[in-house]
Amino acid sequence: MVWLIGNKGMLGTELSNKLSACGIECVGTDREVDITESAALERYAESLVFRGKSIRAIINCAAYTAVDKAEDDRDLCSRLNEDGPANIASCAAKYGAVMLHISTDYVFNGNGARPYREDDPTDPTGVYGLTKRDGESAALANNPRTWILRTAWLYGAHGNNFVHTMLRLMAEKTELKVVNDQRGTPTWAKDLCEAICAFLLSVPAIAREAAHPEACAYKTVSSPEFGIYHFSNEGNISWFDFANEIYLSGRDAGLLDPSKNCSILPCTSAEFPAKVRRPPYSVLDKSKIRAVLGRDIPDWKASLKEYLSSKENKI
Ligand SMILES: NC(=O)C1=CN([C@@H]2O[C@H](COP(=O)(O)OP(=O)(O)OC[C@H]3O[C@@H](n4cnc5c(N)ncnc54)[C@H](OP(=O)(O)O)[C@@H]3O)[C@@H](O)[C@H]2O)C=CC1
Ligand SMILES: Cc1cn([C@H]2C[C@H](O)[C@@H](COP(=O)(O)OP(=O)(O)O[C@H]3O[C@@H](C)C(=O)[C@@H](O)[C@H]3O)O2)c(=O)[nH]c1=O
Secondary structure (H helix, E strand, O other), X not given: OEEEEOOOOHHHHHHHHHXXXXXXXXXXXXXXXXXXXXXXXXXXXXXXXXXOOOOOEEEEOOOOOOOOHHHHOHHHHHHHHHHHHHHHHHHHHHOOOEEEEEEEHHHOOOOOOOOEOOOOOOOOOOHHHHHHHHHHHXXXXXXXXXXXXXXXXXXXXXXXXXXXXXXXXXXXXXXXXXXXXXXXXXXXXXXXXHHHHHHHHOOHHHHHHOOOHHHOOOOOOOOOOOEEXXXXXXXXXXXXXXHHHHHHHHHHOOOOOOOOOOEEEEEOHHHOOOOOOOOOEOOEOOHHHHHHHOOOOOEHHHHHHHHHHOOOXXX
């Protein structure tokens, strides 16, 4: 079985559904098993073993994700994003489990001019990125059998995210300003979950025990080496481009009133002040994961359209 930590968050909820569709036996925990307390993790792992369960993998979707707030909340952010993965990795190592941890494009400063590769130097611009970067190192150090999937600009049905914020503001306002000088790639949580499941199913014991592995749309061509991978949808756009497409596709999907207009105006980061400078360019190079998955990754626009027109979105 696998243990999904952070199962009530945006990604965790989506992943919980996907694991169950694939028939991968899973237990999920969130705040009730505090990742900043190694003893709490150990106690929970012990209780699973006591119930006769073999922990094949621990997936960490728990994190501190409020980018601006983190600047004034450094201690909690670092306990969650650094100590958390460090503790989980140690626990996974103790029980012979693989760890799969999620990280972010915000580990880079965004001053680059080509998509970031896994081994490019990191240089976060704020506390969130810094603690996520240090959490990566801690996880890899404490359990060499760790996969880290860095992703970016995540949205999905089960939490606050840019897509939901935009749809709400577009319904309320007649004009919106959105930054046009930060580029990256949106990622539908559902696409990321396919990749996560494919990695998990490359573990022989998990594949053997899964009731419906065919429900995973992706399949690894080989067993992925442990280490860091980049996964986002395909494309290279600004938040302004993203907002425009949310508006058009949101209208097509009947999520916005067609008789109410909202003008979306491009602006600079300086015109949209924030505590933390976001990376101006944070496109991720996905060659490494593409080779492992042996397939193309969906384009951001196709995934956004599918998401907005899907029945499961609760906007
Ligand atoms: N959202 C995004 O745009 C992106 C996210 N990522 C990464 O993806 C991962 C998932 O992100 P996302 O789903 O958005 O995160 P969420 O903030 O939606 O979920 C995080 C979950 O962790 C829980 N949690 C908080 N504190 C603890 C604790 N001490 N012990 C156990 N669980 C706790 C939260 O509970 P509560 O809600 O009660 O605080 C929440 O349920 C994270 O690692 C994030 O860094 C990467 C790139 C982009
Ligand atoms: C609401 C709003 C935001 N913006 C800008 C602010 C910001 O630069 C950008 C995106 O806004 P967000 O609040 O979603 O940004 P942010 O919280 O920086 O999103 C990040 O979250 C963390 C967890 C990650 O790991 C990143 O990959 C990324 O998804 O859009 C506007 O320009 N106009 C608006 O009306």
